[in-house]
Amino acid sequence: MRDVSEASGVSEMTVSRVLRNRGDVSDATRDKVLVAAKMLGYVPNKIAGALASQRVNLVAVVVPSLGNLVFPEVLSGISETLEDTGLQPVFGVTNYSPEREESVLYEMLSWRPSGVIVAGLEHSDASRAMLRNAGIPIVEIMDVDGDPIDSVVGISHVRAGREMARAIISAGYRRIGFLGTKMPEDYRARKRMQGFEAELAEAGVGIEDREFYSGGSALAKGREMTAAMLARSPNLDFLYYSNDMIGAGGLLWCLEKGIDVPGKLGLAGFNGVDLLDGLPRKLATMDACRREIGQRAAQIIAGQSNSGLVGGERVELTPRLQPGDTIRKV
Numbered sequence: 001m002r003d004v005s006e007a008s009g010v011s012e013m014t015v016s017r018v019l020r021n022r023g024d025v026s027d028a029t030r031d032k033v034l035v036a037a038k039m040l041g042y043v044p045n046k047i048a049g050a051l052a053s054q055r056v057n058l059v060a061v062v063v064p065s066l067g068n069l070v071f072p073e074v075l076s077g078i079s080e081t082l083e084d085t086g087l088q089p090v091f092g093v094t095n096y097s098p099e100r101e102e103s104v105l106y107e108m109l110s111w112r113p114s115g116v117i118v119a120g121l122e123h124s125d126a127s128r129a130m131l132r133n134a135g136i137p138i139v140e141i142m143d144v145d146g147d148p149i150d151s152v153v154g155i156s157h158v159r160a161g162r163e164m165a166r167a168i169i170s171a172g173y174r175r176i177g178f179l180g181t182k183m184p185e186d187y188r189a190r191k192r193m194q195g196f197e198a199e200l201a202e203a204g205v206g207i208e209d210r211e212f213y214s215g216g217s218a219l220a221k222g223r224e225m226t227a228a229m230l231a232r233s234p235n236l237d238f239l240y241y242s243n244d245m246i247g248a249g250g251l252l253w254c255l256e257k258g259i260d261v262p263g264k265l266g267l268a269g270f271n272g273v274d275l276l277d278g279l280p281r282k283l284a285t286m287d288a289c290r291r292e293i294g295q296r297a298a299q300i301i302a303g304q305s306n307s308g309l310v311g312g313e314r315v316e317l318t319p320r321l322q323p324g325d326t327i328r329k330v
Helices: 002-008 012-019 027-040 046-053 070-082 098-109 125-132 157-170 187-202 219-232 244-256 274-278 290-301
Strands: 058-063 088-093 115-119 138-143 151-155 176-181 207-213 238-241 266-268 285-287 314-316 320-322
Touching (some): 002 012, 058 098, 098 125, 157 187, 157 285, 176 187, 187 207, 219 238, 238 244
Parallel strands (some): 058 088, 058 115, 115 138, 176 238, 238 266
């Protein structure tokens, strides 16, 4: 601190204010201090600061996967929103395991972060206890169908499933199959299936076949699952996939086999990932508002929300159906 003070020509107190992003310091003085600190290679001791404040400027972000195309966009929304707040996101991955989530939360909370953003509403009793007792803002993301610990930002996956079912029924499809990966660990996919099935039942239609895979999503797995289902149930006229990745694999397989899509067989996925833009035909899907979810969650953690609430905020976003080229035009 003394070296930075001497190099910049300002007091150590001013240097401290600048490096902690606190206090009333002019832009010119702030720039002078930051240039001097950078030239000297000075990095503030955040652990020492935390001993006094009991908090560090880290935001713990816990997601089930980085291999899934969904979560990097959520993380981008979080990162860009926190960029000028003095808060730094740190990421942990659970691989859809409740035990792994407990471990990740234990380690992250031991550093006394300024907030936690965690995917999903379903946690073990131990994880829920840690989050409730943390004494910091907690934002659960991606899903609003459940009982949040503090604040929640996401979509209703039950409603998303119902909306897709209505679109399929309106287009005249009646013999329907459902294909999903990471089942049953992916609670959000399960909720979409439940909403989907409930809406179909109200129209007097049922899911005639199901194909589940416990592993992750991939184009090759989508091709394999589609081939298995249609070999078993060749009379199906619609396939609803739990995500776009396996849906894209299914679409490629159907086109390769010369199947009339969407005339003889309709297809739909979920998430609205950019991958769809490179397919020979645009897969029907639903935009899950991923980046906005990340942005809104980060705003709550940073105290930038416009709601005026302190904790307990509920933000439900509305996913948008994108019919693409794989559902018959009504």
